Amino acid sequence: MVVQSCGRVVTLSFSNRQCKLLTVKNVVKADIIRHIFAYPAFMTSQDRRHRVYMSFQCRCGWHCQFLEEDLQTPLPRKLRFTSSDKVVELVRRGGGLSNLESRQALDQAIEIGRGGVFLNLTEGQYAKLKH
Numbered sequence: 746m747v748v749q750s751c752g753r754v755v756t757l758s759f760s761n762r763q764c765k766l767l768t769v770k771n772v773v774k775a776d777i778i779r780h781i782f783a784y785p786a787f788m789t790s791q792d793r794r795h796r797v798y799m800s801f802q803c804r805c806g807w808h809c810q811f812l813e814e815d816l817q818t819p820l821p822r823k824l825r826f827t828s829s830d831k832v833v834e835l836v837r838r839g840g841g842l843s844n845l846e847s848r849q850a851l852d853q854a855i856e857i858g859r860g861g862v863f864l865n866l867t868e869g870q871y872a873k874l875k876h
Contacts, residue, residue: 798863822873
């Protein structure tokens with residue numbers, strides 16, 4: 746984002762769009778920028794996430810399988826890890842550890858030897874599971 750000011754006009758340039766704003770006497774430019782970014786109108790499609798369910802179980806290593814959000818359509822990629830730490834890292838990178846409760850649930854599932862978690866994957870992460 747590039748901010749240019751010329752008198753009473755503030756121009757905001759984004760990679761995909763440009764906005765011109767007229768400043769008002771009592772409004773500070775920082776307030777205008779804060780107001781614009783309070784709303785997701787300028788979010789690009791690259792921020793789109795894919796919700797995927799990952800199930801895992803311990804059978805001579807950790808086997809991970811993935812399903813689409815509908816919990817019926819399997820994704821072709823299956824992963825296998827020797828350590829439960831790798832499963833935790835996968836869940837962390839996939840956005841599955843949103844709070845302490847989800848971390849504790851994951852730890853309990855690993856202790857039991859099986860479980861599942863929803864991941865919020867980026868386009869790149871999702872593409873790797875699709876192929």
